[in-house]
Each structure stands twice: as structure tokens, then as C-alpha cells.
Amino acid sequence: MDETKSARKPFDIPKTLIWKAYLKVKANKGAAGVDGQSLAEFEQDLRNNLFKLWNRMSSGSYFPAPVKAVSIPKSGVGVRVLGVPVIADRIAQTAVAMVLEPSVEPVFHNDSYGYRPGKSALDAVEVCKQRCWRHPWVVDLDIQGFFDNVPHAEIVAAVQRHTDVPWVVLYVKRWLVAPIQYPDGRCVVPGKGTPQGSAISPLLSKSLPALRVGFLACQEFSGSAVREVL
Numbered sequence: 383m384d385e386t387k388s389a390r391k392p393f394d395i396p397k398t399l400i401w402k403a404y405l406k407v408k409a410n411k412g413a414a415g416v417d418g419q420s421l422a423e424f425e426q427d428l429r430n431n432l433f434k435l436w437n438r439m440s441s442g443s444y445f446p447a448p449v450k451a452v453s454i455p456k457s458g459v460g461v462r463v464l465g466v467p468v469i470a471d472r473i474a475q476t477a478v479a480m481v482l483e484p485s486v487e488p489v490f491h492n493d494s495y496g497y498r499p500g501k502s503a504l505d506a507v508e509v510c511k512q513r514c515w516r517h518p519w520v521v522d523l524d525i526q527g528f529f530d531n532v533p534h535a536e537i538v539a540a541v542q543r544h545t546d547v548p549w550v551v552l553y554v555k556r557w558l559v560a561p562i563q564y565p566d567g568r569c570v571v572p573g574k575g576t577p578q579g580s581a582i583s584p585l586l587s588k589s590l591p592a593l594r595v596g597f598l599a600c601q602e603f604s605g606s607a608v609r610e611v612l
Contacts, residue, residue: 391440415468465577497584
């Protein structure tokens, strides 16, 4: 990972971007994907693994591995299925998120707290605590099954509204149709939705204009702090 940019590659992706994305993934930790490779195992040949990922992404030959489906019980009834990418895919997704986030972040409302840099659920709680003295009620909204049902075409269109970087759009499209591998070995290619648990899904979902309009309408109606849980 010596050179900083692609040399004679279709896509000009700085090697430093991949390195910074790896550092973020390392800080977040996380479980192994379908290949069973942990972050520690990935790091045993870190230089070559990062170079291989950069080389494939820069040349356009990068395709994600299947996403590991992991079921976790909900607080109420049923289960929530999370999608766990392999380590290399998590780094690639983080790199794209780092490129996309600066153009998407400014359009969010100031009272949006979910999955945003420098903001947290505790910040939302603090704002609500202050505003509850002015309003004796709360509006609680949830989009049921959002991650499982959001149309791919709308996600891609939203990404294209925020960037004209071709490799960003290309790999978002590939991630959306990456097979989901279930514990029984079945691999299903999704026709809609984006897996919860991936590094890119929260940013993709929050870039949808319909969600921002709905949130702003709620904010206008209530005048109180509402945390976007997406």
C-alpha cells in the first residue's frame, strides 16, 4: 500500500482511503462473515489483503461475497435478521461511506441523530429532556420492515443524486444484490432491501428523500425532538 492513487486503473481510488476505512472497521470490531475470517485473521496478511481489495476495486473486478444472515431476537416478538459482510467487504463499504457521507450529511435535519458522525442516542435523549418541559407528549414513529423492503431503484437514485463518482454507484448496486446466506446454507439474491448490519446500509437508507420529507413533516407538526431510528 505504498502508492496513494491508482495507476492506469479504470477507477482512481486512493490507497489511503482503503487504509482509513480499515482503521474504522478495526475500531468497530464486529463478527466474521460467511468465510469465517475474523479481523485478527485478516490482519495476519494485512498488507496483501488490503492491496488485493484496492486492486479489485480500482479495476472494477470487485464483487462482494455473500452476506451472512444472523437472527437476533427482538425485544417484543419475532427476530431481526442482520447481514454480516466479510471483513474485506466491510472495509470496501466503509470506504464508499466515507466518500458519500460528506455530500449526504448536510441535507439531514439538525434533529436527526441516528447513525450520524458526532451525534448519538444520548444526544437525542438530552434534547428530548429539554423539550419535554415545553411539550407534554411525544410522537413515536417506526417504519416496519424498512431495511427488508426498501426498493433498490430508489436507493440507487438517491445515491446518484448525491455523487457522480462511478465506482461508488457501481459498488452500491453490487452490494444491494449480494446473496444472503442463511444458516441452512441457502443463498438468496435479494430483489429489494438492504441488510441491517452492513457498514453502508444506514447511510443508504437515510439518503432517501422520502424519509427526510417524512421526518421534516413530523418535526414541523410536533415541534419536539424525534430521533430517527433507521
